Each structure stands twice: as structure tokens, then as C-alpha cells.
Amino acid sequence: MRRSTVSRTLLTTAVVTTTALLATACGGSGDSGGSGTGSSSGGGKTLSIYAWAGEIPDSVVKGFEKETGIKVTVDTFDSNETMTAKLSSGASAYDLVEPSQYTVQQLIGQQLIQKLDHSKIEGLDNLAPKFRNPSYDQGNEYSVPWIWGTTGFAYNDTCVKSATSWKTLFDPKYKGKLYMLDNMLASYIAGLQVSGYRATSTDKDQIAKATDTLQKQKKILAGYNSTNYAQLLSTGQACAAEAWSGTAMAKVVQSNPRVHYVIPSEGGSIWTDGLAVPRGAKNTTSAYKFINYLLRPEVAALATDDGSSASTNQAARAHIKNKAALKNPAVYAPDSAIATSDFLLDPGTAMQYFQQGWTKIKAS
CATH class of the missing domain: 3.40.190.10 (Periplasmic binding protein-like II)
Incomplete structure (x- = not known):
């Protein structure tokens, strides 16, 4: 696996317990950027992303940069707790982060990510049904699933x-x-x-x-x-x-x-890692452009072809060149099997x- 195996699901350390408690304690605090679409319109020609190591292929980043002229910087982490701690410290300057499903819940509670403006997003209907209205983020209000x-x-x-x-x-x-x-x-x-x-x-x-x-x-x-x-x-x-x-x-x-x-x-x-916009992000216009780029079926297919991960994008399957991955249940579990699977x-x-x-x- 590309990430630390102990981080695939919730960790057993006190770090997780503390984060969960903070999510409850901090739910009523924070600035307006935590509960709405944020106070900054976010222009610029740069984009700073904080993501799981190896989960956003270089081919995706380079393709986006070539098409838009936006310069992308990708920093990586190996646990949700590391990412959450950086956002909590207020020292980060990221425009997009890639939390796992349970961490989306925690970040919402701590008001560390913004509610998404769906009027700026195109392609959500390309997602497989399992990921369009997930239990951890109903209506995809705060995150867009990327891989699973x-x-x-x-x-x-x-x-x-x-x-x-x-x-x-x-x-x-x-x-x-x-x-x-x-x-x-x-x-x-x-x-x-x-x-x-x-x-x-x-x-x-x-x-x-x-x-x-x-x-x-x-x-x-x-x-x-x-x-x-x-x-x-x-x-x-x-x-x-x-x-x-x-x-x-x-x-x-x-x-x-x-x-x-x-x-x-x-x-x-079932687990999923998706994209969310942190509170106070400066380049939200670039962030939404990147989200829309990833929602294109031909781009989402690269998550499998170049990243060896299962894409949440149902429409992407027709564009995936690695047909063996589509038939491998250790990459793409059958739809009938995941229908009864719970998001942890x-x-x-x-x-x-x-x-x-x-x-x-x-x-x-």
C-alpha cells in the first residue's frame, strides 16, 4: 500500500481520541469561512495542495498545469492526523486538502474546511452512486471523493x-x-x-x-x-x-x-479519500478548477492507470486502459459487494x- 498501513483506518492512539473530542468541542467556534463558502473569492494562478503521498498522479498535475497555466504545488502527508494537526495550527496555506472520510467529519466539526459552492462544481454526477451522498458528508457538502x-x-x-x-x-x-x-x-x-x-x-x-x-x-x-x-x-x-x-x-x-x-x-x-477546501484558502478559484478537472472521466481514469487506485468516478471506467485493474477485486470491488459495505x-x-x-x- 502507498500510505502507512496504520493510517488506512482510524488510529488507535490518543491523537485520534483528542481529535474526535476537539471536533465536538470546537463545533460552535471559528470564523465565517468554516461554515460557508469562505470570505475570499480566491483568484491567482497558483494552487497549493496537501494530499496523501502517491494518490494524485504527476500526470494529473502536469495536465492541469498545461491546460490552465496554474502552477501547482503538492505537499504530502502519511496520516490524517498529521494533516489535521497542520490545519489546526493555522500555519498552513493550502487551497485543497485530501482527508479520508472520517476525517471529513472531524474537520467539519472543527470548522477547518469550507462548505463547497456547488454552483462552481461540474461533474458530480459522474461519481458512482455510493459516493454521491455518502453517510459521512451527505450531499457532498464539504468534500468531493477522489479514490476509494x-x-x-x-x-x-x-x-x-x-x-x-x-x-x-x-x-x-x-x-x-x-x-x-x-x-x-x-x-x-x-x-x-x-x-x-x-x-x-x-x-x-x-x-x-x-x-x-x-x-x-x-x-x-x-x-x-x-x-x-x-x-x-x-x-x-x-x-x-x-x-x-x-x-x-x-x-x-x-x-x-x-x-x-x-x-x-x-x-x-469502504474508505475514500477526497478533496476539501480549507477555511481561509486564498486560491479558491484555482481549487474549484482543479476539482472540476479531476471530475472529468478521462482525468479520473488516471487515478487507476497512473496511480493504481480505484476511482470514485463511475464515468471514468470507460476510459481506464488498465482493464485488469477493473476486474481485480483488490482494486475495484464489485458494485454488488460494496452496496452493503459501511463507510467507517x-x-x-x-x-x-x-x-x-x-x-x-x-x-x-
Whole structure:
């Protein structure tokens, strides 16, 4: 994967808890730029972007610069928390940022991003239905989704004949050859869903039940692994493993026909990284031009062809040259599979229940 694997979902550190609490505490403060379209009209011929490393291909930036004459600077980060801290400090001068879905919620609460002016945006109807009115930002009021991926599991069919359910990762007959992601909320996605609950649950009792389920599962695991699980699956050292979609998993699925990536029948989860305009952005005209440029199907296709990521742009699929990626579930999960997948959201104060449970699991 191109980004730090522990940052794909919510982190388990106090940094996230603090950010979530700040989102609640700061919801009523800030200047007018936090709740509206901002006080500056934003001209100029420059654009400063703060994005995930590798997620906006150079070909996209160069194409935009050539067409518009706008000079683009892209700084990169490796965690949502790093990006949020920079915006919170007030020291940044970015015109666009690329938060993940739960961070969009937090940035809205802290009034660190502006409500988008949809009259200046063209091409939102090119987005796949899943991303047009997402649960974390209804009506796409604050963000435009750019790329996406999933949390599911993978298996090697020399060991596991066929699998569609999280139950595979809880089956004692595969003892010692099962792995879970070494990530708190990623593990809880499986623990909650296999127990019959939603991945987005913040219910104390449901989280407690999932904790008990994961504690029992630990006895049959080979370990928690967020680094080389794809390679372990490829060599047959692992029968099945919880997994994130993305470059590493996609390469193994593409090269080894015995390895299969699955969105579990219970739903799995879906993440997305999108573009938002920070409060106080100086070059909003350039920012909207860039958003519109990315919403063009032929440009959005470059997210896959040059960036190895799944594009949120449904219309882009006809323009993608890498047809193998479209058929690879570790890049593009089937529409039927993601229909029931939850966006992992900011659990807010319920984070304490996950942290307490995770401590018990790791200590058991």
C-alpha cells in the first residue's frame, strides 16, 4: 500500500481520541469561512495542495498545469492526523486538502474546511452512486471523493477451498494460519460484523460483544499483521488474512491465481479519500478548477492507470486502459459487494470502548 498501513483506518492512539473530542468541542467556534463558502473569492494562478503521498498522479498535475497555466504545488502527508494537526495550527496555506472520510467529519466539526459552492462544481454526477451522498458528508457538502478502497479478507485456495464470510477467519480448522490486521478498528470491523452488528456501531454492549469474539479468535491466530500478509498468503504460509485493498494486495491477486480477495458477505467496510477546501484558502478559484478537472472521466481514469487506485468516478471506467485493474477485486470491488459495505465513521466518544476492548484483546 502507498500510505502507512496504520493510517488506512482510524488510529488507535490518543491523537485520534483528542481529535474526535476537539471536533465536538470546537463545533460552535471559528470564523465565517468554516461554515460557508469562505470570505475570499480566491483568484491567482497558483494552487497549493496537501494530499496523501502517491494518490494524485504527476500526470494529473502536469495536465492541469498545461491546460490552465496554474502552477501547482503538492505537499504530502502519511496520516490524517498529521494533516489535521497542520490545519489546526493555522500555519498552513493550502487551497485543497485530501482527508479520508472520517476525517471529513472531524474537520467539519472543527470548522477547518469550507462548505463547497456547488454552483462552481461540474461533474458530480459522474461519481458512482455510493459516493454521491455518502453517510459521512451527505450531499457532498464539504468534500468531493477522489479514490476509494475496502477492508475485507483474502484467502489461498490451496488451503481454503472457498470463502465468502468473516467466519473463515474465526474457524479453528485453520488455527495457526490466520492473520488479522494489526489495527484496532480494522479488527473491530470483523468482530462487529461477524457478531451481527454494523461496522459503524458505537453501542457499548455491541462493542463488548465484539471484544469477546476477538478475544476468543486470538487463540487460533498466527498473529496480527499489517505489513506482509499479502506475501504470506501468496506463499501459502497463511490460509486467510484480513486485508486492505490496494497496491500490495492487488499485485498478489493479479500474479497468483490461488489468492482471492473478498468483501465478506457481512459487508466489510469502504474508505475514500477526497478533496476539501480549507477555511481561509486564498486560491479558491484555482481549487474549484482543479476539482472540476479531476471530475472529468478521462482525468479520473488516471487515478487507476497512473496511480493504481480505484476511482470514485463511475464515468471514468470507460476510459481506464488498465482493464485488469477493473476486474481485480483488490482494486475495484464489485458494485454488488460494496452496496452493503459501511463507510467507517468517526466513533467520537465511543472510541474509549474500542480502546479498552483492544487493550484486553492484546493482553489476553
